[in-house]
Amino acid sequence: MDFDLKGRVAIVTGGNRGIGRAVANALAAEGTELAIAARDMRLLERVACDLRAKHGVRVLPISYDSRDRAQVDRMVAQTAEEFGRIDILVNNGAPAGGGGTRMEELTDEYLMEGNLDPKVMGYFRCLRAVVPYMREQGFGRIVNVAGVAARQAFAIPGSMRNAAVTAMGKAASFDLGSDGITVTTVHPGSVYDEDVVGGWGRATSLDMANVVTFLSSPRAACLTGEAIAVASGHSG
Secondary structure, eight states, X not given: OOOSOTTOEEEEETTTSHHHHHHHHHHHHTTOEEEEEESOHHHXXXXXXXXXXXXXXXXXXXXXXXXXXXXXXXXXXXXXXXHSOOOEEEEOOOOOOOOOOOGGGOOHHHHIIIIIIIIIIHHHHHHHHHHHHHHHHTOEEEEEEOOTHHHHOOSHHHHHHHHHHHHHHHHHHHHXXXXXXXXXXXXXXXXXXXXXXXXXXXXXXXXXXXXXXXXXXXXXXXXXXXXXXXXXXOOO
């Protein structure tokens, strides 16, 4: 199927490894031009070189920290300046969630600095920054990568942050739908790739990338406000 993504412009946060890298590769294979954003610039540059060589598309690596609004805004503005538009945002850049269910051991700092700020607020900062560009052109696709912990609620940090991301996507979909912008959430289980070995809910980064690529395309115009599990049935 032709996903009608050739010439579109996407930002993929966390695009230098794991799910983000697989999504960037899948979008580039469809002819999408890319900004890949994360903190590790050396790895970003290596991935960008690989994507250019394999797919012949423009790829802009940008170092940023999702916890810093100024850095997020600068990353988005740099993308728009380089490519002239922003069609797709894949929110994926966040540290791995921690475990721990003993209430008395969960400090404010651990919940905020390690979980809620970089993921929930980090995703929101990126969403807020791309919306003006998408509203102006009357088209946009925002895909948030959360996690099945949102459905299973077995550990406070992961469940809190992924449930919050899901709710944020649902709420944003109501506000943005009339402007041709869809917002969806994808819940991976344990993903088997170069970064994660072992676990349950067997899926691969390629499985995630295939779903995200469809949701990023004009073909998914009727899907918004939805949360889709890619976890081989282990979704609660």
